[in-house]
Amino acid sequence: MERVRNKNQHYDAWLHWNLSSQCNFDCDYCFGKTTPNVSTINSIDIENLLKTLGKTGKIFRISFTGGEPFLIPNIISACETIAKVHYVSFNTNLVLDRVKEFAERINPARVLNIHASLHYDELMSKNLFGKYYDNYHLLKENAFNIYTEAVAYPLDIEKITHLKTKMNSLGIPFTYAPYYGSYNNKFYPLPYSDGEISAFNLNKNHIAAYSQKGAICNAGFNAAVVSPRGNVLTCFSVNERLGNIYNDFAFKETPTICPAKKCGCPLNFYDSYLYRKLDDKTVFTQS
Template sequence: MTPAPAPWEWEFDWHLTNRCNFFCEYCHPQIRYVLNRKHLDEPDPGLVVRRFDDLGKVCLVHMSGGEPFMFPGFVSLCEGLARGHFISINTNLASNDVEEFARRVPASRVAKVVAAIHMPERERLGEELTAYARNYLALRTAGFDATALYVLYPPLLDRFADDLDQLRALGVDHVRAKVFKGVHQGRRYPEGYTEQEKALILANSGEYVFNRPYLDGVLSFRGQPCTAGVSSFKVTVTGEVRRCASVPTSYGNLYDGTFRPSAVDAPCPAKRVLVLSQCLSYLVDPPKYAGQATDLEDE
C-alpha cells in the first residue's frame, strides 16, 4: 500500500477487539450495536505474536476495533509484533498508555497511526481535546507517522472549520478528513452529499486522498483480479481470516494455527466495497489516484 516497494510481504487488517470507550453516532451499526456490545476473551499477546512469526513472512499488521488500546496487554502486543513485523493502528488516542507505547515500540516499525478525533463523543464524555493533542504530540515527537482523522458525518459539516482551528491551535498539524459511509436521515453516503458539501470535503481532505474516488462513485471492482486472500487478509475478532472486509471467504483461523492463504489471485465478487483504500492497493491492476499512500480506513 505504498508507492515504493514495502518491507513486508503480507498485510493483515485485524479487528483485534470489540472493546471501545467511545460510542460514536456514526460508527458502523454492525460494530456499534453488535460487536461493541459483545466483549470476547481476547487472545494472549504472546500467542498472537507467535502465530504471526510462524507464518514465515514479514507482515504489516493493521490494528483496529473497537479501540486497540483497550486490548489487554496492547503495548506488549505491539512491542512483540514490532520485533519481526510492522504495525499500523487506528485509535482514538483516549488512553493513558499512549506515552508508554511511544517509549516501548520503535517508530521505525510503525507504518502509521491514524488518530480519530470524534469531537461530539469527546464532548459527551468530557474528554478534553488537550489530552488528545498531548498524546498526538507525544507520538509525533517520538518520530511516529501520526495523523489526525476527522469523519465528515453530515451533521458535523457546519462545525468542521471551527474544530480544525481548535486542533491547529493545539499543535495538531497533520489532519485528514474522510467521507462518512453509511445512512443518515434516510440518505446513503457518500452518495448523499450535496455538490456544495462535496466541494467542502475536497477542499479540506488534507492528507486523505481517497475522498475523490468515493465521491466519484468508485464503489465496486467486481470481476477484477485482486491479491486479497493471497497476500492481504482480514482478521476478525475471533481470529478467523477472511479475504477482505467486503468478502467473507474464510481461510481458517489465525489464533488456532489453521490459517492457510489462497494460492491464486481471484476476481473480486463484491457488489460494493467497504474499504476503498485497500481495494486500490490490492487490485492487480488498480486505477491510480495521486498521492496514494499507506492507509487503513475506519470501516
C-alpha cells in the same frame, strides 16, 4: 512519505485485525461498536500468533482496529513482541492511557502509522480533548508516523471551518474521510453532493473505492482481515475463511474479483503499497 508507511519499511502481507467491537466512545455515525466490558474483552494470544506468522515466512503489517484496540489488556506487550519481526499500525481514538505506554515502549521504526481518528463531539462531551492533544503530540515528538482524520458526516458540514481553525492552531492538521453508512435515508458515501465533496475536501477516488464490484482486489491474496476470535477472512464483505491467526492460515493463489456492491473497508485502496505488488500476469495465468 506515504501515509501508510515510510519508504524504508517493507512488508509482504497485511492482516487488518478487528480485535474487538468494544469501544469507550459512542459516536453517532459508528456502525460497529459495543460498550466496553472488561470481563469479556479478549487478550491476544501472543505466543500462538507469532508461531502462526512465523510459519508463513512472510513479514507482516498487522493493523489493529475495532472498536478501540487500546482496550485490549495486553496490546502493548503484543506490539512489543510482534514488532521484533513485523510491523504494526493502528486505528485509534487516541485517548486511553495505554497510548502513552505505547509511545514509551514501542520502537517507532516498526510502526507504520497511527491513524488518530478525530471524533470531536465525543472528545468534548467526555472531556477528553486534552488527552487526545497530549497523546497526539507525544507520539509526534517520539517520531511516530501519526495522522488525523475525521468522518465527513453530512450533519457536521457547518462545523468544518471552526474545527479546521481550532485544530490547525493546535498543530493537529487533519483531513476528512468519507462517511460509510446511512444518513437521511441515503447510503453514503456515493450520495455526497458536489457541495459536500468540496466542503469536506473529499477525494473522489476514495469515495469510488467503497463500491468496486468487478474490480481486482488484493483481498485474500496478500491482504486479509481478522475477526475478534482470530479467524482470517478475505475481507469484511467476502467472508471466505482462510484459517485462524492462532493456528494456520494461507492466502489464496489469486486475488479477488470484488463481488460486493458496497465495501466499508477497501483493502486495495487502503494499502496501495501491497496492491501495487500484484503482478497481473501471474494473476491471470493462474486463474
